[in-house]
Amino acid sequence: MLEINHLRHSYGSHEVLGGIDLKVDEGQLLCIVGPSGCGKSTLLRSIAGLLKPTQGEILINGVPVAGTPDNLAVVFQDYSRSLFPWMSVADNVALPLRRKGMSGARRRTSALEALEQVGLEGAAAKYPWQLSGGMQQRVAIARALAYRPAFMLMDEPFGSVDAQTREDLEDLVLQVRGVHGMTIVLITHDIDESVYVGDRVVVLSKAPSRIVGDLSVGLPYPRDQIATRQLPEFVRLRADVGRLVRGVPG
Amino acid sequence: MTVRKVLRGAIGVAGFLLVAEAAGRLGLIDPTILPLTSTVLGRTIGLAADGDFLSEVGATLLACFAGLLIAIVLAVPAGVALGTLPKVERATRPLLEFLRPIPSLALIPLALFVFIPTHNAKIALIVYACTWPLLINTMYGVRDVDPLAKETLRSFGFGSLAVLWRVTMPSTAPFIATGIRLAASVTLIVAVSVELVAGGEGIGAFLTHMSTGAGNMDFVLAGTIWAGAIGLVANFLLTGAERRLFRWHQERVGGTS
Amino acid sequence: MTAVSAQRPGVARRVAGRILSLWIMPVALVLWEVVTRWIQAVYFPPPSTVLVRLHELWFSGSWRTFFLTDDAIGNFLPSFTRLAIGWVLGCAVGVGVGVALGRSTRLSAYVDPLVHFGRSIPPPTLVPVFLVLFQFGGSMQVATIVFGVVWPIMINAIEGARYVDRQYLDTAQVFSLSRLDRLRRVILPAAAPKIFAGLRISVSLSLILMIISELVGSTDGIGHRMLQAQGLFDIPTTWAAIVLLGLMGFLLNTTFLLVERRILAWHRGARRTD
Numbered sequence: 001m002l003e004i005n006h007l008r009h010s011y012g013s014h015e016v017l018g019g020i021d022l023k024v025d026e027g028q029l030l031c032i033v034g035p036s037g038c039g040k041s042t043l044l045r046s047i048a049g050l051l052k053p054t055q056g057e058i059l060i061n062g063v064p065v066a067g068t069p070d071n072l073a074v075v076f077q078d079y080s081r082s083l084f085p086w087m088s089v090a091d092n093v094a095l096p097l098r099r100k101g102m103s104g105a106r107r108r109t110s111a112l113e114a115l116e117q118v119g120l121e122g123a124a125a126k127y128p129w130q131l132s133g134g135m136q137q138r139v140a141i142a143r144a145l146a147y148r149p150a151f152m153l154m155d156e157p158f159g160s161v162d163a164q165t166r167e168d169l170e171d172l173v174l175q176v177r178g179v180h181g182m183t184i185v186l187i188t189h190d191i192d193e194s195v196y197v198g199d200r201v202v203v204l205s206k207a208p209s210r211i212v213g214d215l216s217v218g219l220p221y222p223r224d225q226i227a228t229r230q231l232p233e234f235v236r237l238r239a240d241v242g243r244l245v246r247g248v249p250g
Numbered sequence: 251m252t253v254r255k256v257l258r259g260a261i262g263v264a265g266f267l268l269v270a271e272a273a274g275r276l277g278l279i280d281p282t283i284l285p286l287t288s289t290v291l292g293r294t295i296g297l298a299a300d301g302d303f304l305s306e307v308g309a310t311l312l313a314c315f316a317g318l319l320i321a322i323v324l325a326v327p328a329g330v331a332l333g334t335l336p337k338v339e340r341a342t343r344p345l346l347e348f349l350r351p352i353p354s355l356a357l358i359p360l361a362l363f364v365f366i367p368t369h370n371a372k373i374a375l376i377v378y379a380c381t382w383p384l385l386i387n388t389m390y391g392v393r394d395v396d397p398l399a400k401e402t403l404r405s406f407g408f409g410s411l412a413v414l415w416r417v418t419m420p421s422t423a424p425f426i427a428t429g430i431r432l433a434a435s436v437t438l439i440v441a442v443s444v445e446l447v448a449g450g451e452g453i454g455a456f457l458t459h460m461s462t463g464a465g466n467m468d469f470v471l472a473g474t475i476w477a478g479a480i481g482l483v484a485n486f487l488l489t490g491a492e493r494r495l496f497r498w499h500q501e502r503v504g505g506t507s
Numbered sequence: 508m509t510a511v512s513a514q515r516p517g518v519a520r521r522v523a524g525r526i527l528s529l530w531i532m533p534v535a536l537v538l539w540e541v542v543t544r545w546i547q548a549v550y551f552p553p554p555s556t557v558l559v560r561l562h563e564l565w566f567s568g569s570w571r572t573f574f575l576t577d578d579a580i581g582n583f584l585p586s587f588t589r590l591a592i593g594w595v596l597g598c599a600v601g602v603g604v605g606v607a608l609g610r611s612t613r614l615s616a617y618v619d620p621l622v623h624f625g626r627s628i629p630p631p632t633l634v635p636v637f638l639v640l641f642q643f644g645g646s647m648q649v650a651t652i653v654f655g656v657v658w659p660i661m662i663n664a665i666e667g668a669r670y671v672d673r674q675y676l677d678t679a680q681v682f683s684l685s686r687l688d689r690l691r692r693v694i695l696p697a698a699a700p701k702i703f704a705g706l707r708i709s710v711s712l713s714l715i716l717m718i719i720s721e722l723v724g725s726t727d728g729i730g731h732r733m734l735q736a737q738g739l740f741d742i743p744t745t746w747a748a749i750v751l752l753g754l755m756g757f758l759l760n761t762t763f764l765l766v767e768r769r770i771l772a773w774h775r776g777a778r779r780t781d
């Protein structure tokens with residue numbers, strides 16, 4: 001379980017996070033939406049232990065986060081700089097497993113399994129830069145999956161791919177979420193995406209940001225890019241989230 | 251932030267000098283072989299007021315300037331020619347690729363035969379060594395000129411000389427500047443080397459002279475420090491001038507040969 | 508089948524093209540030969556004389572010594588050994604210290620002025636110093652080479668290690684890579700293009716420093732042999748040594764570039780698709 005208490009963060013005198021309180025249950029897929037520049041990445045980097053909060057605390061299973069928790073994986077938006085161009089796709093996926101004391105052969109099989117899960121078993125020997133953007137982001141997801149984290153954080157993971165690929169990747173997240181009982185926190189500025197993917201949507205205000213909305217999404221599974229988006233419930237939720245993001249009282 | 255950086259740099263230099271001094275005083279380093287830091291620094295300051303040493307420095311710098319200047323006069327037009335005439339460039343490329351790896355210092359004995367006195371041999375070798383970075387950077391620069399700009403000027407009826415003067419040269423200038431900076435960094439190396447081998451006048455000759463007399467290590471080190479200081483100032487001035495004049499320019503390859 | 512037969516003439520033509528593009532070499536050689544024979548300049552022997560001398564002096568030995576003569580073995584071997592030791596030591600120190608400094612802003616602030624001063628000293632000026640410190644013999648030459656090549660390598664390594672993309676480091680941290688893995692698999696490869704830029708400079712620099720150290724204070728080596736020839740007014744041997752050193756420079760550079768292309772293949776690939 002992830003618990004965030006009174007989290008504040010400032011860059012110099014510029015306050016970005018203005019006191020965040022949040023609890024995420026195990027197995028949940030939480031989407032965090034907010035306007036650009038409101039501090040979503042700052043929040044995620046704090047959870048991942050990449051930033052030291054100015055104030056407040058973050059607990060994972062009751063233990064305060066100090067440094068990076070080792071049961072946590074991150075998928076960054078900028079895949080081209082988060083995959084290492086000097087390693088093959090398989091090596092990229094297998095790299096984090098070195099810390100887990102697996103043999104080289106075990107690491108390789110795990111990496112290939114994860115690549116298969118994202119539909120990229122054929123690309124193992126390629127280099128990341130030989131793949132399209134969407135495929136590279138799949139590799140980044142495979143790397144996170146192979147790591148078998150309890151928490152997967154995703155920072156606008158589909159912000160730099162085209163619309164069709166984006167839908168495929170959204171469905172990929174829905175498909176892999178159950179695999180290891182992971183808790184997923186997905187950050188996005190796309191309102192539709194948050195409602196479509198999440199089973200809970202948290203809305204942040206402009207910086208210094210606070211939580212201005214917390215909605216549970218009761219849409220049925222399996223979700224479908226066309227059918228689900230036509231449901232009245234989807235339309236209603238999208239409107240609610242939209243109003244919250246824009247700061248219009250609803 | 252920068253104040254702290256300067257402070258740390260000063261502490262680093264002071265620390266280095268103190269450790270070296272202490273090592274000498276504690277007998278970790280034999281002061282008869284490697285003199286005390288304080289002695290060396292004293293000599294370094296002393297040399298600044300030593301007319302003989304200054305004239306040696308003058309001789310070295312004069313050769314460097316003369317060599318660099320001659321190289322610029324020769325290599326820049328050659329680079330422009332090769333850059334604008336791709337056919338000539340392609341024909342001569344194997345020859346240049348064959349000559350370029352010849353290390354300049356391998357030519358010292360030959361130069362000492364051909365050019366008399368030593369001073370001229372020194373200048374000739376500096377010219378040779380400086381030619382390569384100048385030639386290559388100029389060539390790259392000319393090839394990098396925007397063809398559209400040339401077309402435009404031509405369409406207004408300007409002749410090729412006017413195009414060369416108004417478009418090619420200005421946009422090649424930053425490349426030439428880079429070539430000059432790289433070439434300048436080679437001049438001191440070549441000059442000192444020739445002086446070490448052949449004597450005559452100059453910092454290298456001073457160092458040889460001092461190191462043959464026993465117990466003059468302090469003078470040798472002081473001379474070396476001055477050579478480093480000259481290199482530092484030259485590089486600082488040229489980098490600064492280049493940055494000021496051509497902020498927008500990106501660096502190209504050069505070389506030490 | 509068709510692919511192969513379609514490819515053959517293309518390759519053949521390209522090879523033929525390469526060879527034809529070298530036409531200037533024989534032309535220049537013949538011209539040089541004719542002119543030097545005609546004007547009989549003392550210091551410019553015809554290339555044929557130089558090549559004959561090169562062969563006689565160094566490459567006419569028995570097949571058991573790979574056709575090298577005693578003169579060649581006695582001079583090439585010390586030269587190569589010192590060059591190799593000096594260059595490898597310079598690389599190890601330069602890359603090691605450079606990466607450490609690049610990763611620590613604080614440390615590099617302390618030693619920055621020293622590094623900049625060190626690299627400004629023209630390395631040949633240290634030959635007299637090292638001559639006194641190490642006396643004659645191998646170590647003076649090695650020390651000169653190490654001192655000369657260490658600075659460009661270090662400065663490039665500092666820059667390469669300092670500007671490693673933050674997201675690479677974040678990724679390494681998020682996946683809890685060990686310190687060693689982070690260094691070996693993230694920082695070093697990310698800095699490799701810069702490091703290789705420094706190494707490239709150091710190859711030709713090390714050759715220059717080998718020559719000057721041998722010209723000034725050596726009892727063997729190619730540079731020393733060349734100086735001997737100069738003292739005896741043996742012009743063809745002086746020229747033969749120049750040709751030999753030119754060939755060495757060419758071979759060293761070419762080999763280095765081949766290795767670099769292999770190791771940095773990913774870099775060119777990634778850049779092309781950016």
Ligand SMILES: Nc1ncnc2c1ncn2[C@@H]1O[C@H](COP(=O)(O)OP(=O)(O)O)[C@@H](O)[C@H]1O
Pocket residue numbers: 011016034035036037038039040041042043207
């Ligand atoms: N390292 C940093 N230093 C200073 N300001 C920063 C830094 N990172 C982000 N910011 C600022 O903090 C604000 C929030 O950034 P971020 O968390 O990236 O927002 P989001 O991901 O929601 O777009 C922005 O105004 C941004 O300019």
Ligand SMILES: [Mg+2]
Pocket residue numbers: 040041042155156
């Ligand atoms: Mg962001």
